[in-house]
Amino acid sequence: MLTKRIIPCLDIKDGRTVKGTNFVSLKDAGDPVELARLYSEQGADELVFLDITATHDRRKTFAELVEKIAREISIPFTVGGGISTVEDVQVLLKAGADKVSVNTAAVKEPELIRTLAEKFGSQCIVLAIDANLVNSEWKVFTTGGRHATDINLFDWAKQGEALGAGEILFTAMTRDGTKDGFDLEANKRLSESLRIPIIASGGAGNMNHFTEVFQQANVDAALAASVFHYGAIGIQELKKELQRQKINVRI
């Protein structure tokens, strides 16, 4: 049976992880490769690396990092952050990334999803959507959540699927960083209305939140950052707990 995936997310700036971590075992907590290897050994199913570097030579630094990760890590990983052209994707896939995530550029130009899916295959195109409740309607935000749009989350996700996205990575901004749990309602609605896998993100604070989002929202994967980085939740213990809750995981 297909298992539910647990995905740690690492923010990268200038080739280094941004947030500190509590892993005393790491020689260099800012080294994404070392952290990635640790997560992989602990049983992470996939990894996501988001490049938040703003400088001009960001692409080259990130591509070099992607290649280092691909050399070292034997599980799949997705890279994202500022991807807006076919060439961006080509460089990252050539460096060894398995999937890329697109966000703002796809909102600005939805056809980008189709172009990328036709060229590289849907399986490697993840549509990342940041959304927030505005007057009790889920609206899409761009540019790292800084820019509001009038686009409805569920309409956009549906359109993304039709254009050829292979997965949806949905971040509930209201939840992000709160540790109050994933947004079960929005994730459930996405999961039920689409035929592509949904990765839930935003709000993970304890192990029960993962159980809930898999059991109640029926998402395919759950992504988190700080609870893993600061060691509040260990991936191995999380997966054992999920297994106790009769959720299929890879152990």
Added chain:
Amino acid sequence: MSNRKINIAIIDYGAGNVKSVQFALERIGFSGVLTDDITTIEQADKVIFPGVGEARSAMQALKDKGLDTEIPNLKQDVLGICLGMQLMCDYSEEGGTEGMGIFPGKAKKFPVPLKIPHVGWNQISKLKTELFQQVNEASFGYFVHSFYVPLSEWTVAQTDYSFPFSAALAKDNFYGCQFHPEKSSLVGEQILRNFLAL
């Protein structure tokens, strides 16, 4: 495997992420060359045929390079991965694509209401052949695909996604994995080692 100087050709026909295979070989102490050169491929001890992308355009790329007629005639061990395995079958429903006809059978689209792609870690079982030596029944492989090859007499591993399908195929010197051994952690590394030791 005492000598690690075996020549491994990884067929590079412009299909996405082929470096993953090269890196995976390096992690287990081997090196493979990315190539679309027929002579290099013919002279290799082992050939790996990866595939990521869409069947029709991938098959066209093979034809453009003359590889579609070359691969079925190879005498050494050949391992097709994911789309590579599907292109080694008779036909794929993806783009109505004629394959190379090495494995009898067709790649079909997963039916409604299954989520597609079938992406993530799933178990491989009923393992046969040397390819799965020292690999436990119900080990996990990493899959990402929207089309599947039904079970047949050539199936040497199977996986369940609401129904069982071929996770691996073998016929003569040809092998195929629907999952990605290069991305399947320690299990995948063992399978690659086994292939190189055949």
